[in-house]
Amino acid sequence: MVQLKQQTYASYITERYDRESEGSLTDFISRQNGHLYLDGQVNLNELARRYGTPLEVVYLPLITKQIQQMQAWTTQARHNADYCGAFLYAYATKANFATEAVQTALAAGAHYETSAAIDVQIAHYLWRQGMLPNDRLILCNGSKEPAYLKAIQNLRLEGCTNIIPICDDLDEVMAFQSSAAPFQFGVRERMAGNRDGRHPGNDRFGLTADEIDQVVDYVAGTEHQLTLYHAMIGSQVEDREHFLAMLRDSVIAYCRLRQRVPTLHYFNFGGGMPTSAYKLDFDFDYAGFLTALMTEIRDLCAAYHVPMPDLIGEFGRYTVASHSLYLFEVGQVKAGQSGGPDWYLINGSLMVSLPDSLLVDNQQFIILPLDHWEATARPIRLAGRRTCDSDDVYPRPAQEPLVLPDSGVGLVIAVFGIGAYQQMISGRGGAHHCLSPEPRRVVISENAGQLRSQSIPQQDQAAIMRLLGYRPQRIAEPIEFPATTPARRTVQIPKTASLTASFRRRSRERLRLVRAR
Numbered sequence: 001m002v003q004l005k006q007q008t009y010a011s012y013i014t015e016r017y018d019r020e021s022e023g024s025l026t027d028f029i030s031r032q033n034g035h036l037y038l039d040g041q042v043n044l045n046e047l048a049r050r051y052g053t054p055l056e057v058v059y060l061p062l063i064t065k066q067i068q069q070m071q072a073w074t075t076q077a078r079h080n081a082d083y084c085g086a087f088l089y090a091y092a093t094k095a096n097f098a099t100e101a102v103q104t105a106l107a108a109g110a111h112y113e114t115s116a117a118i119d120v121q122i123a124h125y126l127w128r129q130g131m132l133p134n135d136r137l138i139l140c141n142g143s144k145e146p147a148y149l150k151a152i153q154n155l156r157l158e159g160c161t162n163i164i165p166i167c168d169d170l171d172e173v174m175a176f177q178s179s180a181a182p183f184q185f186g187v188r189e190r191m192a193g194n195r196d197g198r199h200p201g202n203d204r205f206g207l208t209a210d211e212i213d214q215v216v217d218y219v220a221g222t223e224h225q226l227t228l229y230h231a232m233i234g235s236q237v238e239d240r241e242h243f244l245a246m247l248r249d250s251v252i253a254y255c256r257l258r259q260r261v262p263t264l265h266y267f268n269f270g271g272g273m274p275t276s277a278y279k280l281d282f283d284f285d286y287a288g289f290l291t292a293l294m295t296e297i298r299d300l301c302a303a304y305h306v307p308m309p310d311l312i313g314e315f316g317r318y319t320v321a322s323h324s325l326y327l328f329e330v331g332q333v334k335a336g337q338s339g340g341p342d343w344y345l346i347n348g349s350l351m352v353s354l355p356d357s358l359l360v361d362n363q364q365f366i367i368l369p370l371d372h373w374e375a376t377a378r379p380i381r382l383a384g385r386r387t388c389d390s391d392d393v394y395p396r397p398a399q400e401p402l403v404l405p406d407s408g409v410g411l412v413i414a415v416f417g418i419g420a421y422q423q424m425i426s427g428r429g430g431a432h433h434c435l436s437p438e439p440r441r442v443v444i445s446e447n448a449g450q451l452r453s454q455s456i457p458q459q460d461q462a463a464i465m466r467l468l469g470y471r472p473q474r475i476a477e478p479i480e481f482p483a484t485t486p487a488r489r490t491v492q493i494p495k496t497a498s499l500t501a502s503f504r505r506r507s508r509e510r511l512r513l514v515r516a517r
């Protein structure tokens with residue numbers, strides 16, 4: 001059992017993570033005057049008081065900020081490394097397909113990476129609407145069933161020349177044999193996926209060197225062009241040296257191929273760029289990594305006498321993990337058994353909200369209390385009260401317990417970093433495990449410098465029953481899940497204006513915060 005010395009939660013945070021209880025906690029979480037803020041802008045204590053819990057908070061300007069920050073780092077790295085190629089930022093939409101996330105990324109200038117047939121249909125729709133401009137690439141990855149190939153073909157035939165199918169299988173390039181319009185193609189390197197032997201699942205993607213040669217031969221006799229080489233090594237790669245070492249052989253393979261294929265000019269390293277959203281002690285030097293990567297590619301290209309490629313990154317987690325979070329409240333405390341940590345039971349489900357805690361080895365999430373930082377720190381485990389599943393716990397049994405204030409019932413906690421993958425895996429809008437309803441969602445967006453919020457009510461019982469084929473009008477008394485903060489009962493749901501006004505009232509505090517960072 002974990003022995004925790006008698007100390008306040010605030011001093012635990014200082015001792016364990018070297019962070020003060022006031023000021024910045026990560027690059028997107030801070031605490032000011034005893035209140036927890038997202039991106040120095042969104043006062044989470046105030047949102048919890050206003051709307052009650054459970055609550056999902058979606059803050060779109062953080063997506064824009066992530067993209068702009070990466071673009072600034074790549075500009076700096078290109079300068080540092082004297083790199084001649086361009087750098088293209090693509091959003092890997094499978095991390096979060098929600099229209100608000102995708103459109104925010106596109107508005108910030110991102111290119112579009114697809115993983116499925118319907119993903120291409122969404123891109124097609126956005127392209128028609130003008131939200132996905134003609135100068136953006138649409139990069140199509142993954143194994144392509146006939147529907148996926150057809151969706152790509154349709155978009156190309158309608159005049160989108162920047163759609164690039166990245167071959168995962170030889171059949172795919174053959175499928176476009178009789179295409180009325182020429183394509184740009186990519187090839188995905190199979191070796192890259194599991195070069196270190198640690199990611200057996202990744203080994204299924206892409207082509208062997210021999211198969212890539214067959215694509216080259218095939219394309220040579222057609223109107224099509226091979227323009228892109230894809231090599232993705234994994235996800236959330238926090239070890240910079242490992243990232244570089246794994247890509248090195250792929251860059252060499254690119255150079256060799258470029259010697260034979262003059263149309264080749266993109267090197268796409270796929271995903272893997274880590275997000276700061278999962279750990280308080282996260283530490284990754286993005287600009288340093290990019291400078292080292294570009295320097296290496298520059299030198300290898302010189303050695304092989306080929307021009308430096310335009311680089312593409314496909315950013316999933318990095319783009320969207322941090323922009324949304326959940327607020328839950330502890331509704332019950334249960335003693336742990338045989339000296340184990342006690343249970344804090346929350347008004348939600350952990351396995352529905354954080355499916356990666358079950359799917360990804362040792363996946364962590366940042367969980368912080370909104371209040372009671374001066375209370376005694378205590379090791380606990382969280383359990384969801386809205387399922388009766390023994391897997392509905394976090395941290396997982398093999399992980400060390402969470403430390404939270406011992407204030408127990410009524411404590412509101414913020415679960416950060418849930419913007420990537422969690423809702424897609426869980427099935428946004430669906431009927432969830434033990435029928436746990438989706439909480440109210442507050443979506444905050446920015447328009448011409450003004451923050452606006454939109455509140456979408458909690459998923460109701462009738463909707464859940466309808467999804468499962470019941471006819472809820474026959475049910476006499478629907479059950480309500482009222483938000484649990486008492487203030488909720490007296491406070492009207494505010495109009496956008498009042499939230500904006502309260503943001504403005506706090507702007508002086510925020511300015512100080514921004515400067516402090």
Ligand SMILES: *Cc1c(COP(=O)(O)O)cnc(C)c1O
Nearest residue numbers: 092141235271272314315316317
């Ligand atoms: C999932 C995926 C990505 C995004 O990965 P992250 O690690 O979330 O950035 C990028 N490219 C491809 C081909 C993918 O499958």
